Amino acid sequence: MIWIRSAVFNALFFILTGLLGLVALPLQIMPRRHTIAMVRFWAESVIWLLRVLCDVRMQVEGMQNLPSGSVVIAAKHQSAFDTIVWLALLPDCAYVLKRQLLWIPFYGWHVRRLDMIPIDRDGGGKAVRAMLRAASEVLRNGRQIVIFPEGTRTLPGERVPYQPGIVAIAAATSAPVIPVATDSGRIWGRRSFRKFPGLIRISVLPALQVARGRASLLPALEDSIEAETARLMAEPRDPRH
Numbered sequence: 434m435i436w437i438r439s440a441v442f443n444a445l446f447f448i449l450t451g452l453l454g455l456v457a458l459p460l461q462i463m464p465r466r467h468t469i470a471m472v473r474f475w476a477e478s479v480i481w482l483l484r485v486l487c488d489v490r491m492q493v494e495g496m497q498n499l500p501s502g503s504v505v506i507a508a509k510h511q512s513a514f515d516t517i518v519w520l521a522l523l524p525d526c527a528y529v530l531k532r533q534l535l536w537i538p539f540y541g542w543h544v545r546r547l548d549m550i551p552i553d554r555d556g557g558g559k560a561v562r563a564m565l566r567a568a569s570e571v572l573r574n575g576r577q578i579v580i581f582p583e584g585t586r587t588l589p590g591e592r593v594p595y596q597p598g599i600v601a602i603a604a605a606t607s608a609p610v611i612p613v614a615t616d617s618g619r620i621w622g623r624r625s626f627r628k629f630p631g632l633i634r635i636s637v638l639p640a641l642q643v644a645r646g647r648a649s650l651l652p653a654l655e656d657s658i659e660a661e662t663a664r665l666m667a668e669p670r671d672p673r674h
Contacts, residue, residue: 435487439627442486449478454539461546468546469525476520483514488630489620493522495637499611503572504640506611507599509658510581511589511618514633519579527571529564529580529598550578552598564598565605572606582654589618589666595655603650609640612654614661619670631671636661 532551
């Protein structure tokens with residue numbers, strides 16, 4: 434049954450994504466708010482399909498720790514779900530993402546319209562400066578930045594070194610850094626066809642201030658996220674059973 438439900442979800446996910454990407458092309462010449470509304474509709478539709486087809490539910494804890502306005506959200510990254518959910522939870526966030534994604538037809542065009550923050554991982558100091566300029570502009574406009582400090586999706590229980598880009602953004606902008614933990618990889622795994630029924634938990638933790646010192650921010654962030662992720666992973670994947 435899981436295989437069948439997952440197959441139906443995967444098919445509808447790609448159909449929905451492709452159709453919206455095509456139908457929404459005229460939005461490129463319309464005010465940006467229309468593209469934001471379309472992407473939010475897409476993200477909410479994916480979450481709805483997960484619930485209806487795969488019995489995947491979502492629980493967000495600690496939203497009171499996420500102030501409105503300019504903050505940097507440093508999120509654990511176990512699943513493609515993590516790249517979707519913030520488009521539904523926030524009104525107009527900006528992801529830090531690989532520059533190569535901008536070259537994908539349709540998808541990349543909409544990403545550009547959303548004013549995300551591209552980063553060329555092989556671009557050295559010039560690429561970092563461009564990222565910081567874009568990040569500063571996002572925060573000046575009262576938007577939130579979402580960055581995955583691990584730099585890639587990780588397996589549940591896997592721990593990799595955090596990348597220093599988050600520290601550079603925090604130091605350049607003095608924006609609070611909000612750690613976020615999740616156990617999404619147990620439900621929608623990395624490169625996994627199957628979507629297991631259960632509860633995806635997202636835990637928003639209290640802000641860390643860059644005033645702590647650049648050297649201490651990254652280990653403090655990593656310890657905070659990983660400890661909370663371990664707590665979430667210790668709970669049943671589906672608390673109903």
